[in-house]
Amino acid sequence: MIRLWRILLITFLFSGPAWAAPKTFCVWDVVGAAGDFFNLMKTYQLEALNAGQQIELKAYRNELRVVEDFRAGRCDMIAVTDLQARLFNRFTGSVSAIGAVPYYDDLKIVMHILASRRAVRRLDDGEFKIMGMVPQGGMYLFVKDRNITTVEDLRGLRFTVLPNHKDAEHMVEFVGGKVVPAEVTNFASLFNDGQADVSYAPAIAYEVLEMYEGMGPNGGIVRYPLGQFSMQLIARSDEFDDKFTMKSRQILADMYEASMKINFRYERTIPEERWIDIGDDAIAEYQEMLRGVRLDLAKQPDHEVGGVYHPAMMSMLRKVRCHTNPGAVECYSAERE
Template sequence: MNIIKIALFSLSSAFAIEAFAETKTLCVFDPLGAAGDSYNILKDYAINMKATGIDFDVKPYTDESVAMADFLSKKCDVVAAHDLRIRQYNKFSGTVSALGAVPSYKELNTVLKTLSRKKAAKYLDGDKFSIIGIFPIGAGYLFVNNSELDTVEELAGKRIATLNYQKDAIHMVNYIKSTVIPSDITNFGGKFNNGSVDICYSPAFAFNAYELYHGLKDNGGIIRYPLAQLTIQLLTNTDTFDAATRQKSREIMFSMNEQAMNIVMKHEKSIDEKYWVDLQQSDIDKYQEMFRQNRLELKEKEIYDPTLLTLMRKIRCKNNAKAPECTRADKE
């Protein structure tokens, strides 16, 4: 076969794939809309998915609740939203963001790699809804208006902007005897910036996206300790795609993990070092035990999935076998 024939064959094959591609709508929440990182990652994902015969029409949403409503009313075949919002549709995948469960990006990579494998499909494919992809948007950090608020004890009595649908965060804020200020993704930044709350929590991208430097002012800081690993997850009705396509989607999404993490690190490195507050090891130990106690309680309340909690504990203990939790009688 000469070069011309090869070129013609390749071109005809591309046209054939395009001709038989099935068009689906992917609705993406991104606070910056079509200019945002999540939207652009998912544009790349859509290109990669064409090889499976799926041609996605990718639509940006700046209001997550509207994106979810459109998905539930079947205006979207797939919705991309924060795992905190999607947890009610799949408790297993929603447990990725369990408080303090994944303390490093190395461990997060292991978790997401495990969930992209075929063995995990039975936990991600539900009778009604399925998760067909997960990618990281960064660790959630405490943004405080006073950088001296860096211990568990000092958080007591402080006003914390808390997502009104995030049951685990509400539980934790009550646990440390702080004050829950009900908020959502559209207004938590404004509340922090105008002084209505003392503390909020978010990945590093919010520093610029929500202009949280206004709330930090001269005395504030960002506690360099991950509260949780936040992700964007792709939710679909299980009958929208066959099992093979759902699994291929998860694999394609994980293949883009490095791309997503490069963006996360770019945002973290872009923040002036003067804002970051490092904890003493003794304070880290207190945070870790507090989070562990919260996870155990939230498992009993059926907010967290016990299977994924155990998997994440094994990953933590493989990375740090000497950690006290690894030999506790009440380990996850």
């Protein structure tokens, strides 16, 4: 009887999931290991373990270093912004296209589509694959002058622009602004120090990067997102089997509400008087300007700024916008994405 009990005990102890070899997961968070996104990835780590995959988290505050370490083989999987994701998958990297996802209702639909099986073939290009995406909220214009409410008001202003952010650079040139080269590590300080008049950033930057300092008494944040910011998990195509890949994408899809809750918390921390509300006419003007930027980008030669966006993603995003806002000019225009 005792022998039988021992056999049953051993069977129970070893009947859990067979864990695959540990993988190094390099995660960028502007705050590092203390950041909200890194903490969210701890939940991912536990869910992955439940699915039989051991994950070792490694925090980074320098996003470019994450990419370098991934290319050098020091990371099996990485979490980076959609801007850096474009280096590995132009389709998912195009989610952050200028003005392409203006409202959170649109974002929820887009994330649902990307988590579905119909998007699978776009998430693996044969060399790298997307292991999932997590939305991080809207990207807003932080300005030093509250009177900046129309597209014309942007002419002549200095904008911080990150490396390889070709679409943002093109937008600045499109509206007659001036590019101030910046890095993820210093764009906020350039704005705060007065070296730039406008900066394009998520709500978290107001408090965490202290961008309220650069606004002064007359600055604010235009309450109209010029794009959506997401974090994307990327691995080499042969790093994880298909079963865990699908599980990973589902884990991240299920994190939508938790991630957006963090974003809304940061948006609420911004004092109401700091928000700049613009009228419907100004919004329509912004939408047409941003559409003009996207269409202009599509016409450029690849050796300049062409090829920034994936045509299939741009077509999908247009359909989503026209689903939620069928009266928009682009929905009946002959020139469409």
